[in-house]
């Protein structure tokens with residue numbers, strides 16, 4: 510049954526998003542007739558991975574909580590990844606599993622994150638091994654090393670965050686560790702973790718929708734900090750491309766096995782320049798003046814504490830959580846040198862073009878006033 514999310518067919522809704530405008534051709538290694546499953550394949554990133562896999566001639570199963578698009582070439586399985594009985598039929602007889610399912614960071618539900626991202630990922634690993642799956646590609650996050658302080662050109666060697674800023678990040682760390690540790694030549698089971706950062710593009714359910722809601726509530730009059738902090742925002746097509754490259758490079762004795770890879774646009778941009786370009790593109794005013802970063806950060810931390818105390822009486826969801834304030838006011842950009850070297854990664858769509866495509870994809874959220 511098709512469920513009630515904006516119904517899009519990723520193969521027809523944004524012709525400009527296909528890869529035909531690039532000259533890129535995937536290496537032909539072992540791709541013909543390969544079967545794979547995308548867990549979370551109805552989500553924002555998941556749909557782009559599916560699109561790309563189909564273009565590359567894969568046979569694709571999608572496993573998700575609900576079916577949100579239709580495509581005759583895809584076999585859909587609906588269920589909860591934490592339920593082995595739901596998952597097993599979706600991954601039987603496939604060579605590769607892409608795992609890009611997660612509850613949204615905004616849910617801030619500790620138990621849910623722990624159950625889905627940590628326990629559920631362990632279940633996926635076991636189910637894959639049982640089913641004879643050979644390759645597991647996890648969508649992790651560059652934020653597994655982020656603790657709210659500046660990261661400039663961070664490499665994959667940075668230690669995991671000792672004090673993750675939210676439950677989402679905490680369980681992304683646990684999840685990534687499990688997946689990388691599961692890599693085993695002896696068992697013919699190869700794993701890799703892709704760490705994207707700030708994924709954006711048409712159909713995203715977080716960045717642009719939250720930004721527009723914030724603008725509509727009149728809360729984007731000021732920027733947090735001085736507006737100079739560089740950040741990675743990564744176009745979803747480039748992230749999907751990184752996932753396919755990783756799968757293609759996962760085989761016995763490959764240097765890719767058991768490693769994490771940053772996948773970015775390799776073009777860090779000041780946080781507020783990026784936000785302003787989206788806001789202005791959608792006809793919303795962009796912030797011109799900055800507020801002191803630390804002042805806003807401590808205000809957000811205080812507000813969070815207050816919300817926690819008031820939770821038994823009434824639940825409030827502040828727009829500016831300490832995590833979001835930190836993301837808006839610090840440097841956080843990462844080197845994707847390792848992905849370039851070991852799997853020939855290169856972003857397909859530059860930031861400037863990606864912003865234009867994104868603004869075009871959100872015409873329905875344009876400010877008409």
Ligand SMILES: NC(=O)C1=CN([C@@H]2O[C@H](COP(=O)(O)OP(=O)(O)OC[C@H]3O[C@@H](n4cnc5c(N)ncnc54)[C@H](OP(=O)(O)O)[C@@H]3O)[C@@H](O)[C@H]2O)C=CC1
Pocket residue numbers: 548549550551552553554555572573574575588589590591608609610611612613625629648649650651681704705706707708709714715
């Ligand atoms: N967006 C970003 O900026 C970044 C995202 N990531 C990672 O990328 C991945 C994809 O994110 P994104 O596409 O933005 O997220 P989406 O929420 O769009 O997609 C996630 C999908 O997973 C599904 N899902 C959630 N829980 C379960 C479950 N228990 N069983 C089966 N399916 C489930 C969701 O279903 P439903 O909607 O019904 O809950 C949804 O379709 C995630 O792992 C995320 O952590 C990493 C870095 C940055």
Ligand SMILES: CC(C)=CCC[C@@H](C)[C@H]1CC[C@H]2C3=C(CC[C@]12C)[C@@]1(C)CCC(=O)C[C@@H]1CC3
Pocket residue numbers: 614649650651652706707708715716717719720723828833836837
């Ligand atoms: C200041 C304000 C209200 C901006 C709106 C945009 C934000 C909602 C996004 C800006 C950076 C984004 C981001 C993520 C979610 C959406 C933002 C906070 C992630 C936390 C999503 C999951 C990840 O793995 C890391 C992302 C970092 C950047």
